[in-house]
């Protein structure tokens with residue numbers, strides 16, 4: 200009997216102590232936390248449609264001059280594809296800057312970058328920046344990874360499609376579009392219904408101009424850039440969904456391929472890219488001005 204009493208006291212003593220503290224705390228005006236109270240932890244995530252600053256337009260400050268918006272993919276907490284020595288977000292920014300500098304040096308074209316440092320932008324913001332600046336052309340720059348298939352190499356040009364043109368393109372779209380999710384939760388709302396409406400709204404003229412631009416990249420890049428055997432692709436890419444700005448995504452090569460990664464990271468490789476891409480952009484603008 201005494202033994203049982205001792206056991207009971209061992210269990211009851213802490214309860215009695217807590218009760219005493221609770222009563223004492225109440226008397227002294229200190230609020231004790233109530234049992235079973237639930238706490239909510241809130242994480243601050245960037246809101247979809249939240250206001251963001253527009254980047255500066257460089258080059259001649261003449262609105263009659265054509266405006267190109269260059270979008271270096273990824274950034275900030277989102278590195279994109281990662282190679283052995285280099286990250287996609289770093290390569291994309293270097294290529295974008297090389298192209299901008301070349302166009303500004305040659306003159307006649309206005310240029311803005313969606314990001315000129317290591318910051319993160321959600322995909323909708325990128326296309327929205329182009330729309331708000333009244334861009335005539337939008338070019339998103341990326342690099343791909345084929346994982347451990349190091350032999351896969353070469354650049355590709357993507358335009359928007361409602362349905363991805365191949366399983367590979369669908370996979371690429373899934374990878375690029377997932378940049379806006381944190382633990383699988385989308386930061387901005389771009390569900391399939393919204394996508395379908397946006398694609399529908401996209402004017403045929405915008406789409407055909409996008410395809411014309413993609414064709415010019417392939418033509419002007421011939422001999423200067425190393426293309427993938429199937430370099431002309433279309434995919435359901437959120438970043439290309441501005442309904443009124445002709446848009447293309449240049450996937451500069453595979454950073455999982457040592458030759459591609461080395462070429463894209465070198466000043467010579469970046470300069471060759473900038474030269475060919477600047478040519479394609481000038482031919483495109485000349486055609487638009489002429490027609």
Ligand SMILES: [Zn+2]
Nearest residue numbers: 272279341342
């Ligand atoms: Zn990417």
